[in-house]
Amino acid sequence: MRHPYAEAPSYTKWRHAVAAPAMAEVDPAVGFPFRLTRQDRVATAGSCFAQHIGRSLKAQGFAYLVTETAHPFIANVAGPCAYEQFSARYGNVYTARQMLQLVQRALGLFEPADRAWTGPGEAVYDPYRPTVQPGGFISVAELEADRARHLACVRRLLEELDYLVFTLGLTEAWISAEDGAAYPLCPGVAAGRFDPDRHLFVNSGVDAIVADVEAFLALIRSVNPRARLILTVSPVALAATAEDRHVLASNTYSKAVLRVAAETLARRHPEEVAYFPSYEIISGIHNRGSYILDDLRSVSEAGVAHVMASFARNATEQGPEFCPVPAAAAPPRRSALFDDLSRLVKAECDEAMLGA
Template identity: 55%
Template sequence: MSQHPYKSLPDEAFWRRSVAAPAPADVDPVGEFELRITPDTRVATAGSCFAQHIARYLSRSGYNYYVTELGHPVLPEAVRKAHNYGLFSARYGNIYTARQLLQLWQRAFGLMSPTEDCWQEGEECFLDPFRPTTQPGGYVSRAELEADRSQHLAAVRRMFETLDVFVFTLGLTEAWRSIQDGAVFPLCPGTEGGTFDPARHEFYNQTVDDVIADMDQFITALLAVNPTAQVILTVSPVPLMATAEPGAHVLASTTYSKSVLRVAAETLRKRFAAVHYFPSYEIITGAFNRGAYYADDLRNVLESGVNHVMRLFMTHATGGVVAPVRQSGEDVIARQQRLSQELVDVECDEIALDPD
């Protein structure tokens, strides 16, 4: 029989052997993943709501989930949690798009100051347009908002300068931005604060070139101030809640958005030695699990899916070294039930787009 290149390929190169034949829990699409983290590695996270799973799992697994904005130490933990401290490595809330991440960097390093920087909702209710849901009830004055923003951006700057690994989950390509200066908002103005004005706000749907350019600029800037930093990119498997693309069906828009982000992530992985890709999107959406990792709404990811993703992440990223899990006085079963609920219960600003 003739020889050809496919004769010498490993099982993972063949659909039947690595996707169709194994039990769903045994499917491992990670491939080569050279980055290693240890319990001392400072791992920071940002991105869409799916990034919260990574943050919480790292923290519960005894690894160094790196947080630079902890909240005042006199505040009880429950209060800090209610005010979104620790949800991500700094209190920036969901960062859905590449442009939003680049903008955060620019603001933290004093390279950008958006014109529309405050939404007044009442006599004593002021919202940060770029973190509208982070402060429950808003700030009592513009001065309080600005003071907290200054502290927040300093924490972001410190995070970027001192982290070891930055995990960023790319979520969306669709965004709303200011016509005046191009600043992008995490949500359409008017959904969770502010007033939508077609004369001031416009829809913006990123292309592959847009995402690559934004991420290239961000990664280059990060490596300039933190040369040893490593970046892990993932793509969120959570479909769009709604699409603003004219004439488009939300399913088609979801496919477009995730395709753009996946292509961009692969391009960046090949462009930068410091960039790594982890296939959480493929694990959750892969045909091998027959949709079993989604809830009945076909959008929220179930605990079983998160566990599959994080089991493979910890196996490949740690080289199989398991850190001691932080124990509490809780009954083991009760603790697991609580942890399972926390893993599924994430803060997702995008849900405001379809409140009914």
Template identity: 50%
Template sequence: MKNTPYQALPEHCFWQRAVAGVAREQVDALVTAPFMIAPGERIVTAGSCFAQHVGRHLRAAGLSVLQTEPAHDWLHDSEAASYGYGIYSARYGNIYTARQLLQLFQRAHGQFQPAERLWEHGARCIDPFRPRIQPDGFATREEFEADQRQHFGAVRSAFAQLDVLIFTLGLTQAWEALDDGAVFPLCPGVAGGSFDALRHRVHNFSVAEVTGDMLALIDLLRAVNPAARLILTVSPVPLAAGAAAHEHVLTANTWSKSVLRVACADIVARRERVAYMPSYELITGAHARGAYVADDLRSVTEAGVSHVMRVFLRHFIGSAGTVVAPGVAAAGGGLEQMAQLVAVNCDDDALKLAPAAPLLAPLCNLCGGEAFGPGPGGRLGKDQLGPHCLACGSLERQRVAAQVLLELGREQLAGRRALLVGAERGADVRWFRHCDAVQASAPGVLPAALADYADASYDLIVLVHVLEYLDDDRAGFDQLRRLLSPTGLLLACFVDPRVRPWTSLHVGPAGSARRWYGRDLAQHFRCKPEKLGVTMHEVADPGTGAVLPVHLFAAATSPKAPPPC
């Protein structure tokens, strides 16, 4: 037999011996830990949702999990968790990205002062960096300021006292302020504040950025606590939603977790006393055969958490005992009790879409038709309903445009001069005092006849999937504005721009082009210098129930449009 380097390798290097040929619960992907945690050493936990499981098991194992921001004496234990107490070492909530952790350290130590320090919500105040930490927000600005001072003191104390920081990296995607780079745990507008494409954007951190942020954090931490050690792990919980419309959430999740895993390896190689714990691999590896994820394919089961913690305790504590779910007897406990134990406070819950109201009966608001069939290519809409009105041929995007107009009121429409541009009509010509319908004879341009139309000829212009296909959409937009009266409205339908940071151009077959608008929409069409307002309305199609965005552009002198949904 030939002598090869593989013959001298230990069994953990071979898939059959270390993964496929081992019982699921016996797989141990951590070969050796670079250090151990001694009894009494103080542990601080931080990170994404999965980090809550880590802290819970460490406390159940009797380890010294540092708590520098305990709950108020008057707050009952059953309520403390809803206010963010006892979940982590301080009341900072979930920290999803390396940049978020770095900025927490910097803010607590007076090294970074974000411009958006506070969001006002009516009479209440929301902490942009802990938007769900205080149910219903803080009562006054003074209460917010006092709580933040106390919280920053607790954060500084945790960093200064810890012996070991266990940080679970969860995401590469974050929402940040354009002016100073402040990173928020949730998109502004989801749990406080308001999203503004001119002030906010989504950012997907690269390996170099994640590594750089963590190295900077380690150096700052060791400046105040030279003996600090770190254990890094990657959350096995997948993305709740991706922010790029052109990418499937499955591939977006693979990219994100890959970036975090590579960054961890880089950090461990470049700093001493930093270890990696393979939580992600133990939960999502092929050996688990899906047994460690719940039916939603995101939540980690208690069996999976226990497997991770067995490996952790074996290598970092020196304990080989059986890990029992905290608060559950070794035998029994019931599925309901187990489900309660595994539940964690996740900001991702705020991204869950509310169920749509049930449809009484599909109805076309353009023609009154009640018969619907499959769309182009046999496509079915929401809840497998056919989106194609068999009477007038309309689809969802035309009907949501019509719905916004109908909400203006039939009386107001009856007095308007309207222009319908393009092959897809988002209105009935009979609704208006006067209505012209025009269609281009060539792709990529507006109808040539529009050049001869007089300025301010129309009070309403409707475009359903027209702007994004123009070769020069800005010039086309300006031409349409010339035709609009000073109090007129321009209604446009295109794919939701909130899911991507910047407008991009994609060239298709035979030279066809299409723009995907982003959160820079107002900037792209120069709305601010032109004193033009834009509002987005989320409208349910009366035929299928699908919710689509509709945009209204209006001059400052225009009458009030229906409020954004």
């Protein structure tokens, strides 16, 4: 008998597409709608997983766009100071609301009331980038000067990019009760002081995330009509939850919401938005957990290599030879796991502080 599944391609069937292939050959990005060239200027933002994507794009010869770099005099501390972790020095942008407000601030449309946090001693911290300056700024004036330069660099980034790869990281966030300004970390974790009357917890649903992404994409395209958005979902699990429930349940909820939001956006705006399934490559059962390190959160270099091989094959004009799928399919040895962990800079994933 004939039915819709009889003639469906093999990649639509679990046995052929997931169970049978070797781990490194599983590729869920088939049919990705965009094809990047080496000339396309690609920017990254989002959660800590976006750092892996940006580093790999640069290593593979893409025109990875960075508009905020360190002065040569401080090049030796550029990494700890969050330069070139992303395309500008905004640090981790975990939520769609953060990204929307960053775009608004860069375009002069929003100025949060909370301007500076204090830390140990006389140090001053940026509430919206609390870990980019180790030890803090020496004064509010220095912070304000650095912030002005930073937002100018972000505006230039928005005007010049062809593609923005944005990794959705969290649904949970803390915001200001005064004006709704979204923080990357709960006040009091890295700097500042938590006040339950001034700081509110929110856990965004699909509709709120979709609305925030649509809003910031519209703003970007108002200054750069050619801009396109590639969404990914971070496979890195929550370090902690502010909900009164098990962190595993909160993590499942968060990833499900982010994945549905990304799908909704890609279907609603097919000419401007696409979803790339890096989350599925890293968290899928086909790799039997071998792409996650011993902390059960961090992603191994082999996992990143698999993601970028799929990206090269499905999302660029270079073809599979440009970035071959990694041959090694066996789980990494314990020594390799520790090598991978040692590559992680402590400030790279600020959210990890919540579970310390």
